[in-house]
Amino acid sequence: MAQSGSTRYSGTGDPARSLALLWRTAERSARKGRTDLSVDGIVRAAIEVADSEGIGALSMRRVAEQLGVGTMSLYTHVPGKGELLDVMQDTVFGETARPDLTGQPWRARLEQVARENHALYLRHPWLLQIATNRPVLGPNMIAKYDYELRAVDGIGLTQVEMDSVITLVVGFVHGAARVSVDSAQAERDTGMTDERWWQAHQPFLARMSDPDTYPVAAAVGAAAGAEHNSAINPDHAFEFGLQRVLDGIEVLVQRRATE
Template structure:
């Protein structure tokens, strides 16, 4: 199986943490000539490139060009692409909207957290493609994690279960967001909407697809296609799936001994 080219936590952990928290050791401002840019400017340019063209288009040279600098100059601020990606992720996390969860029922709190992440992934689709098993442990992630855990506070879950519940919710949101992103990419790459694609394929499918041999697939697929005007609807998948996620969490919250 092909592995993603990029992931979080791929750079030197000490250097990355120094940059994320803007420790003095991460800055070379006290040495050499006056700097023309900043870590923040490099990160902002990188995010703009990834938002517009995808993470594969992100290179140190592309960032340098966007800032009117030489490629070597960008290394004055960030040691490499791996560290830059962690800085980008943490900046995106820091900028996320965070609703006031105070006093809300837990289902509403969890739904808001899910919605915040879905909106973030819609604005920054490249984030959904990055494995984050070694997340950028910067101030943006710390604020995000602390805020999101509040959705599960006071429900009788122990700390490990709270973390697992949040991971479960965010995993669902990322999965459905990828469906929406892939749908958009397919339409852009083919220059056809889903309806146009299926209309083009319909004559051939009519010849090869035997509804008698695959009756359930024919019935359900037709019903879903008619309902969504496509093979899938990311919006429907999100609303349907979120309800199931909340019901599953309710079972665990109502009885922490439940093996689910």
């Protein structure tokens, strides 16, 4: 799967048109055009292109090719690439499982949030290339946000702290997922697994990491390399990091309980 290093931004389309598409308040397919096309069909095709070829390959022309139609026929339903990107994001946000975790400890609920976001990024790596500081205000995004907030509802945090905790957890997952995606991408592009890379480079690294000059790096690097048989293990990094993030949140929860 091809990847582009450039960052895309959500919310770059016309706000009114994006919101109309996201909430389907003005179905553009009602206008004259191909009756076999719809917003949902175009969005599904766009997601397929991004999943298989990367976000850099996404264009109205490429989506039209995927559907086997002329490019101009898409504009009857979707005004442009910016609006399409917003609806793509909101559509995949609807994939996260949201089981009823009533009665479960807040840590278990936050783990559910973290693991669902992690799985979502691995299914759709192109999400990692979209800056979401201007979030898509679609129905699936809002439903997802509401569900995630309920993981920390009623545990003594302020509303701002609840939002900050979700931002912290999802932000950690974003970084961890990027490590996993980059590792998989490196293997596809080079034909070499992380394990093989480590086996080829470890003897040289051992010689260069002079324990007299770099005593801590030499010892820790050797121990971590022996444990993971690579420079980094993305799965371990995710599991270890998630528990440490939750540990930090637990300190805040306990502090609020004593105030």
